Amino acid sequence: MKSFLRLLASVATTLLGLLLVTFVISRFLPADPVLAVVGDHASESTIAAARIRLGLDQPIIVQFWLYLKNVLQGDLGESIRTGLPISQELMRVFPATLELATVGTIIGVILGIPLGVWAAVRKDTYIDHLVRFFGLIGYSVPIFWLGLMGLLVFYVKLDWLPGPGRLDFGYEEMVTPVTGLMTVDTLIAGDMDLFKNALGHLILPSSLLGYFSLAYISRMTRSLMLGQLRQEYILTARVKGVPERRVIWKHAMGNILVPLLTVIALSYGNLLEGSVLTETVFAWRGLGLYITDSIFGQDMPAVLGGTIVVGAIFIIINLLTDVAYRVLDPRAR
Amino acid sequence: MTDWAIAATPPRWRRWLLAETPQSRLQARLSRAYLSWVAFARNPLGMLGLVIVTVLVFLALFAPWVAPHNPLAGDLGYRLLPPGGEHWLGTDQQGRDIWSRIIYGSRTTLLIIFMVAITAAPVGIIIGASAGYVGGKTEAILMRLTDAFLAFPKLVLALAFAAALGPGVENAVLAIALTSWPPYARIARAETLMVRSTDYVAAARLTGASDLRILFGHIMPMCMPSLIVRVSLDMAGIILIAAGLGFLGLGVAPPQPEWGAMVSEGRQQILEQWWVCTYPGVAIFIVSLGFNLIGDGLRDVLDPREG
Numbered sequence: 001m002k003s004f005l006r007l008l009a010s011v012a013t014t015l016l017g018l019l020l021v022t023f024v025i026s027r028f029l030p031a032d033p034v035l036a037v038v039g040d041h042a043s044e045s046t047i048a049a050a051r052i053r054l055g056l057d058q059p060i061i062v063q064f065w066l067y068l069k070n071v072l073q074g075d076l077g078e079s080i081r082t083g084l085p086i087s088q089e090l091m092r093v094f095p096a097t098l099e100l101a102t103v104g105t106i107i108g109v110i111l112g113i114p115l116g117v118w119a120a121v122r123k124d125t126y127i128d129h130l131v132r133f134f135g136l137i138g139y140s141v142p143i144f145w146l147g148l149m150g151l152l153v154f155y156v157k158l159d160w161l162p163g164p165g166r167l168d169f170g171y172e173e174m175v176t177p178v179t180g181l182m183t184v185d186t187l188i189a190g191d192m193d194l195f196k197n198a199l200g201h202l203i204l205p206s207s208l209l210g211y212f213s214l215a216y217i218s219r220m221t222r223s224l225m226l227g228q229l230r231q232e233y234i235l236t237a238r239v240k241g242v243p244e245r246r247v248i249w250k251h252a253m254g255n256i257l258v259p260l261l262t263v264i265a266l267s268y269g270n271l272l273e274g275s276v277l278t279e280t281v282f283a284w285r286g287l288g289l290y291i292t293d294s295i296f297g298q299d300m301p302a303v304l305g306g307t308i309v310v311g312a313i314f315i316i317i318n319l320l321t322d323v324a325y326r327v328l329d330p331r332a333r
Numbered sequence: 334m335t336d337w338a339i340a341a342t343p344p345r346w347r348r349w350l351l352a353e354t355p356q357s358r359l360q361a362r363l364s365r366a367y368l369s370w371v372a373f374a375r376n377p378l379g380m381l382g383l384v385i386v387t388v389l390v391f392l393a394l395f396a397p398w399v400a401p402h403n404p405l406a407g408d409l410g411y412r413l414l415p416p417g418g419e420h421w422l423g424t425d426q427q428g429r430d431i432w433s434r435i436i437y438g439s440r441t442t443l444l445i446i447f448m449v450a451i452t453a454a455p456v457g458i459i460i461g462a463s464a465g466y467v468g469g470k471t472e473a474i475l476m477r478l479t480d481a482f483l484a485f486p487k488l489v490l491a492l493a494f495a496a497a498l499g500p501g502v503e504n505a506v507l508a509i510a511l512t513s514w515p516p517y518a519r520i521a522r523a524e525t526l527m528v529r530s531t532d533y534v535a536a537a538r539l540t541g542a543s544d545l546r547i548l549f550g551h552i553m554p555m556c557m558p559s560l561i562v563r564v565s566l567d568m569a570g571i572i573l574i575a576a577g578l579g580f581l582g583l584g585v586a587p588p589q590p591e592w593g594a595m596v597s598e599g600r601q602q603i604l605e606q607w608w609v610c611t612y613p614g615v616a617i618f619i620v621s622l623g624f625n626l627i628g629d630g631l632r633d634v635l636d637p638r639e640g
Contacts (some may be wrong), residue, residue, distance in 0.1 A: 010480075017481020021490075025497050133378070136629065140622035142573055144580050145596050145614030152607055273486030277577050291489070292581055295496045307493040311485045318484075 003326070011319050016068075018311045022304045023067050027060075076305035081297045086305035089290065094309070095180025096166065097279070097286035101271040103206035108213025109264055115214065116221025120229060121248060131218060138215025143208065143274050147281035150204050162200045164283035171197060205282045212274050213267045220263040221256070228252040258329045265321040269314050372634045379630020385623025393439040402430035404437040405588050416608050423608040425598065431609065434590035435616045441584075441591045442620060445506055445575045450564050452510040457517025458560060462553050464518070465525030466544070476522065482515040488574055495583040502585045505578050509571060520563055524556040562631060569624040576617045592617045 051057055058066070070077070076086040119131035154161040162168060166182045167175070175185050175194060183202060186195040228234060229252060237247045276288035283289070287306055294302035343351065351368075355361035373379055392399055402420075407428030416423040422431040464475040482490070494508035528534060529552070537551050578584045579593025587594070592613040599610025 013477050014480050014484050017477055018484050020478075021481055021485070022493070025493055132629075136622065136625050137618075140569055140573075140618055140625045142576050142580075142593070142596070142614055142617045142621070144577065144593075145610070145617065148596065148600065148603060148610055149614070152603055152611075156604055269486065273488045276488060276492065277580065280581070291492060295492065295581065295583070300497060303493055303496050307485065307489055310489045314486060315484050 004323075007319070007322055011315060014315055015312065018315070019068060019071055019308070020064070022308050022311075023064055026067075026300065026304055027063065071308065076308065077301040079294070079302045080299045081294070081302070086302050089302070090287065090305060090309050092180070093286050093290045095286075096182070096284060097272065097275050097288060099181045099183065099202070100206055100209060100275055100278070100284060100286060101268060103202060104209030104271050104274075105213050105264065105268045107207060107210025108217050108267060111210070112214040112217030113221050113260070116218035117225055117248060117253075119218065119222045120225035123226065128222075131222070135215040135219045138211050142277075143212065144277040144281050146211075147205065147208055147278055150208060151281070154204060161204050162197070164281070166201050166284060167194070167197050168201075205278050205284055208278055209271050209274050213271055216267045216270065217263060221260060224256040224259055224263075225252060228255050258325060261324060261328070262321050265317050265324075269317045272310055272313060369634050373630050376630040376633055378626050379633070382623045382626025382628075382630060385619060386627060389439050389443065389620050389623065392436050393443045396436050396440060400430075400433035400436040402433040404429065404434045404590050415606070416612075422612045423606070425595070425609050426602060431595075431612055434595060435592070435613060438590040438592045438595065438613065438616065439620075441502065441589065442572060442575065442617075445502065445509070446568050446571050448506040449509045449513055449571050449575075450568075452506065453513035454517055454560060454564050456510070457514040458521040458553055458556055460514070461518035461521025461523075462525045462548060462556055465522040466529055466548050466552060472522075475518070479515045479518045482512065485512070487512045487570070488577055491574055491578060492581070492583070495578050500583050500586060502589075505575060505584050508578070508583075509574055512574075513567065513571065516563060516567075517560055520559055521553075521556045524559060525552050528552050528555045562635060565624075565631065566628040569621040569628065572617065572621045572624065 056063065074087050076090070078084065079086050079089060082089070115131050115134075119128045122128050151163065155163045166172065171194065174191075175182065175189060178185050178188050182198040183195060186198050225248075229248075234247060234252060237251050238244070242251070272287070275284075275286060276291060278284065279286045279288035280292045287310065291303055291306040291310075294300075294306065349360065350364050352360065352364065355364055407424065407430075409428045411420070411424050411428040412426060420430050420432070422435070425431055425434070460475050460479065464472040464479075490512045491508045494511050495505055498504035498508060534547060534551055537547050542550070575584065576591075576593035576596075579591040580597045582594070582597065584594055585591040595613035596610045596617075599606070599608075599613070602609050
């Protein structure tokens with residue numbers, strides 16, 4: 001119990017640090033927060049009024065305190081472009097990213113773990129080299145470029161898959177958002193054509209993210225697996241005549257399952273990052289596209305709002321992994 | 334005995350390098366470097382990476398002589414020519430030779446990697462080593478700050494910084510450096526904690542060396558090896574983040590060639606003129622693969638267990 005409290009305290013201070021970073025960006029960097037709100041041609045009295053309204057006449061510590069209070073109450077300010085509350089806009093776009101990153105992680109897990117195990121078992125054979133090289137390509141390729149190439153090949157040239165967006169053009173209005181997950185919402189509506197359409201649009205971007213997740217997961221699985229296969233209990237099991245399949249998938253796998261969970265969680269967090277560029281390429285209306293659109297629209301409060309949410313999700317994922325680790329691994333208790 | 338020692342009579346320089354009892358510090362150091370090199374050179378993929386990066390450096394250094402055309406001035410009469418003939422990789426929407434722009438773009442890429450490395454690494458080592466050496470509240474505060482930076486996905490934080498600072502290569506470097514230092518601080522702290530209580534540090538303190546002198550003269554040098562390795566492992570990631578910033582228009586100002594921005598410029602023509610955005614992306618991919626291959630080779634040498 002005590003260690004859980006300590007964990008929570010450390011999460012709270014990390015969150016505080018995260019907000020300190022975004023606060024510093026919003027207050028000290030060249031883009032003037034007042035000019036950003038009132039525009040370049042505002043009169044002096046308007047600027048002065050805006051300063052007071054934004055609390056910028058207060059000492060910096062007080063400003064930070066006000067900022068903290070607002071953010072923790074879910075108030076991330078208003079978007080300069082739309083005038084709507086940023087938290088509301090983020091809630092609207094978040095499910096799209098969730099859908100993309102979740103399907104991507106599922107693909108990465110389903111393919112990455114067997115590939116990693118296969119490479120470990122066939123260490124130093126051509127299979128091992130191929131799997132490692134395939135993973136290394138995933139580490140090296142610029143995701144936005146691979147997305148464009150995917151569209152070029154599968155949409156433009158072969159016409160196997162639909163183009164950018166979450167649905168074909170003009171279909172988006174036909175779906176009533178319930179969960180915000182397009183595949184689920186179309187199922188709820190009971191419209192199989194729309195569901196197939198949504199699924200088709202999901203294939204390319206999620207496979208792309210899945211590849212990046214696979215690269216990481218297969219590499220870590222391989223290395224964790226190798227660590228186990230060196231152990232003496234594996235030798236013992238083999239000597240006793242336990243079938244090789246069982247030695248690997250039951251004995252060794254059982255021991256790497258918990259660290260593997262951390263790997264998967266980390267890769268999920270990394271996909272949030274990968275989704276920024278992927279969503280931009282695929283016009284996928286999620287968190288990432290929201291951030292890049294806000295950058296193009298000079299909408300700094302919205303950029304920072306998105307940044308805070310991504311950072312907070314990252315922290316929450318780490319917290320959940322930590323908790324799961326303690327629950328699942330008796331040695332960590 | 335390993336197989337290099339079996340060679341009948343190695344030349345003098347090799348015998349000197351492989352001496353069991355080095356006579357000077359220099360000899361010992363060179364000897365270690367040589368052994369690591371021999372181990373690294375056995376890895377064909379690592380050597381491939383080294384070749385790629387060497388070619389990159391060569392292209393960047395000799396760009397004016399290697400590039401067949403002017404990277405900035407295009408001829409609108411030759412817009413969007415397909416690859417082949419005089420323009421190997423075709424021309425872009427302003428009639429500029431894409432191959433020449435890729436060659437000059439290698440300068441931007443190398444400049445960004447270099448600048449990020451020499452800004453982020455010193456910041457990381459100073460913060461990490463001070464935290465580890467001083468301990469107590471200072472350490473707690475500095476390491477919490479480090480954790481806070483680590484709580485952001487790198488690209489997203491770099492985007493936020495770059496968006497606030499505005500476009501430009503210096504700002505891109507600053508944004509990437511601001512997101513790159515935390516792992517270095519962690520490494521430096523870990524190394525410092527190990528070194529802090531050693532006898533030679535105690536001896537230095539007894540002879541009256543000041544804290545600053547111990548920190549800079551006796552502790553930080555010990556952090557350097559693992560830090561340098563980590564920085565070189567990070568280079569591929571730096572390239573990808575820089576390219577991502579460039580793709581989103583937060584990199585180098587327009588006429589200057591930058592690979593990520595070139596991909597973005599080619600997006601409008603992707604349906605008809607696929608080569609405009611394809612080749613710069615291939616360049617990013619090859620170079621980042623080169624650094625990753627070197628990194629993998631290095632990891633195998635330094636930590637053979639993982640291999």
